[in-house]
Amino acid sequence: xxxxxxxxxxxxxxxxxxxxxxxxxxxxxxxxxxxxxxxxxxxxxxxxxxxxxxxxxxxxxxxxxxxxxxxxxxxxxxxxxxxxxxxxxxxxxxxxxxxxxxxxxxxxxxxxxxxxxxxxxxxxxxxxxxxxxxxxxxxxxxxxxxxxxxxxxxxxxxxxxxxxxxxxxxxxxxxxxxxxxxxxxxxxxxxxxxxxxxxxxxxxxxxxxxxxxxxxxxxxxxxxxxxxxxxxxxxxxxxxxxxxxxxxxxxxxxxxxxxxxxxxxxxxxxxxxxxxxxxxxxxxxxxxxxxxxxxxxxxxxxxxxxxxxxxxxxxx
Amino acid sequence: xxxxxxxxxxxxxxxxxxxxxxxxxxxxxxxxxxxxxxxxxxxxxxxxxxxxxxxxxxxxxxxxxxxxxxxxxxxxxxxxxxxxxxxxxxxxxxxxxxxxxxxxxxxxxxxxxxxxxxxxxxxxxxxxxxxxxxxxxxxxxxxxxxxxxxxxxxxxxxxxxxxxxxxxxxxxxxxxxxxxxxxxxxxxxxxxxxxxxxxxxxxxxxxxxxxxxxxxxxxxxxxxxxxxxxxxxxxxxxxxxxxxxxxxxxxxxxxxxxxxxxxxxxxxxxxxxxxxxxxxxxxxxxxx
Numbered sequence: 001x002x003x004x005x006x007x008x009x010x011x012x013x014x015x016x017x018x019x020x021x022x023x024x025x026x027x028x029x030x031x032x033x034x035x036x037x038x039x040x041x042x043x044x045x046x047x048x049x050x051x052x053x054x055x056x057x058x059x060x061x062x063x064x065x066x067x068x069x070x071x072x073x074x075x076x077x078x079x080x081x082x083x084x085x086x087x088x089x090x091x092x093x094x095x096x097x098x099x100x101x102x103x104x105x106x107x108x109x110x111x112x113x114x115x116x117x118x119x120x121x122x123x124x125x126x127x128x129x130x131x132x133x134x135x136x137x138x139x140x141x142x143x144x145x146x147x148x149x150x151x152x153x154x155x156x157x158x159x160x161x162x163x164x165x166x167x168x169x170x171x172x173x174x175x176x177x178x179x180x181x182x183x184x185x186x187x188x189x190x191x192x193x194x195x196x197x198x199x200x201x202x203x204x205x206x207x208x209x210x211x212x213x214x215x216x217x218x219x220x221x222x223x224x225x226x227x228x229x230x231x232x233x234x235x236x237x238x239x240x241x242x243x244x245x246x247x248x249x250x251x252x253x254x255x256x257x258x259x260x261x262x263x264x265x266x267x268x269x270x271x272x273x274x275x276x277x278x279x280x281x282x283x284x285x286x287x288x289x290x291x292x293x294x295x296x297x298x299x300x301x302x303x304x305x306x307x308x309x310x311x312x313x314x315x316x
Numbered sequence: 317x318x319x320x321x322x323x324x325x326x327x328x329x330x331x332x333x334x335x336x337x338x339x340x341x342x343x344x345x346x347x348x349x350x351x352x353x354x355x356x357x358x359x360x361x362x363x364x365x366x367x368x369x370x371x372x373x374x375x376x377x378x379x380x381x382x383x384x385x386x387x388x389x390x391x392x393x394x395x396x397x398x399x400x401x402x403x404x405x406x407x408x409x410x411x412x413x414x415x416x417x418x419x420x421x422x423x424x425x426x427x428x429x430x431x432x433x434x435x436x437x438x439x440x441x442x443x444x445x446x447x448x449x450x451x452x453x454x455x456x457x458x459x460x461x462x463x464x465x466x467x468x469x470x471x472x473x474x475x476x477x478x479x480x481x482x483x484x485x486x487x488x489x490x491x492x493x494x495x496x497x498x499x500x501x502x503x504x505x506x507x508x509x510x511x512x513x514x515x516x517x518x519x520x521x522x523x524x525x526x527x528x529x530x531x532x533x534x535x536x537x538x539x540x541x542x543x544x545x546x547x548x549x550x551x552x553x554x555x556x557x558x559x560x561x562x563x564x565x566x567x568x569x570x571x572x573x574x575x576x577x578x579x580x581x582x583x584x585x586x587x588x589x590x591x592x593x594x595x596x597x598x599x600x601x602x603x604x
Contacts, residue, residue, distance in 0.1 A: 011603075048398045052602045073400040084395035088331065100319035101399045145395065 007056035031194025039207035083142025087131035231293035320409030362446035362570035380461025388469040452582035459589035510534040
């Protein structure tokens with residue numbers, strides 16, 4: 001369990017992290033989201049005890065990271081933004097150094113190295129120098145390091161950066177399966193990623209907490225009016241007129257996507273967030289518009305994020 | 317601590333740096349032994365060690381420049397400082413690795429006086445007490461070099477600064493001899509030193525109160541002392557700079573003077589700089 005209370009990091013006049021508080025329960029994956037420079041890495045460095053906080057407290061499994069650092073650090077596996085690997089070491093040698101550094105009992109060390117190498121699929125690279133590994137493998141070795149000793153808490157700073165799409169999918173699956181037994185904080189600036197992997201999402205900007213909730217709740221409470229996307233075969237004028245005759249419709253947009261010969265895609269928004277799919281279906285049936293597709297438009301976290309921070313472009 | 321120690325030691329002997337260091341040190345000792353003892357026909361092996369000590373200028377930065385700077389540059393400090401090991405134990409592990417590499421070289425040096433046995437009587441006591449002092453002198457420089465490496469993430473910067481600091485300790489006696497002896501001048505220089513220390517503490521602590529208090533008390537104290545009794549400043553500069561004179565204490569050993577206080581002095585300097593290294597790292601964690 002991770003408990004962060006009123007965390008502040010001050011650099012001169014600049015507050016990188018400003019009064020941040022949250023808790024992560026055991027077995028939960030918390031997505032930590034914010035644009036670049038929002039204070040994500042700074043916060044993670046304070047949680048892991050790498051940097052000191054100007055004010056506030058971090059408690060890991062009941063141990064305060066500043067009062068009982070060694071006990072607290074024993075519960076944490078940390079993968080920083082740049083994997084902390086020694087380029088001149090071999091993979092096995094490096095992981096074996098990590099087991100010793102993290103004070104794994106001597107008799108268990110070799111087995112532990114095997115375990116993390118198998119989990120991260122780096123066993124066939126075990127005798128390679130780390131400087132000869134690709135970015136993806138380096139990231140895996142970095143994560144293997146964090147998993148040494150099977151710590152209860154995992155702090156992962158942008159674990160999928162620099163990986164190819166295949167590796168990203170695999171990494172997400174691995175993190176999800178780790179989430180069953182571990183408490184995980186996962187930072188990212190990719191909104192889709194936290195949506196796919198995390199139980200809850202914490203969004204920060206300029207070091208301040210904006211919101212912490214489940215991805216679904218965030219979308220629901222902050223998502224605004226919901227829309228419906230539909231694909232029909234109909235004259236545009238007829239369709240627009242017909243839709244306009246329905247009550248509580250705020251607008252109807254023609255989408256530019258190519259959906260096929262003679263077909264057109266539209267986005268229709270209700271003015272009060274009420275369900276309009278049934279009425280649209282009935283309308284099409286009554287007017288003889290041939291309906292090919294009908295579905296709700298999902299608001300993504302990205303829309304939410306842009307709406308909340310008002311900083312389009314800095315998000316991806 | 318053991319993990320760090322073993323890792324450092326291994327890295328010195330897989331990267332050739334360790335072998336290079338030992339080889340260079342032994343080459344210097346060999347050259348000086350040849351010049352003083354074999355060619356110059358002096359029976360005192362301490363002269364050879366004494367000559368080599370000047371080359372700490374090159375040897376020490378070679379070993380110490382990367383010890384902490386490199387961890388910072390490649391971000392592996394995020395691994396070691398988030399591991400369940402205290403900063404003190406990490407620094408000690410690293411320092412002991414430095415001492416071990418240097419110690420291995422010194423063990424080889426211990427065989428050198430025996431070579432002189434073939435040519436006649438040698439004073440072994442002088443030779444080995446000097447080698448011990450040589451070892452402690454080197455360890456002192458290693459601690460200073462490690463401290464400097466902790467302040468930067470550039471190996472080149474660490475090497476250059478270490479070189480300059482060791483050069484300064486070599487020249488300090490010469491500089492002190494050149495200093496005028498006037499009391500008022502001594503007061504001026506000491507006030508200057510107090511102010512320099514104040515500036516350094518301000519840069520390190522960023523506290524105007526502590527720095528201001530230190531500056532006022534030290535400068536005020538010096539002026540009051542001067543007004544009470546001018547004679548207290550007699551030779552005060554030589555004394556103050558003498559504390560920094562790491563090398564001059566060593567040069568006494570070659571005359572067969574075994575000065576226990578010098579051994580103690582070196583051990584205190586080692587303790588001081590290992591302590592300062594730990595503090596420098598802890599302080600950086602507040603700022604970074």
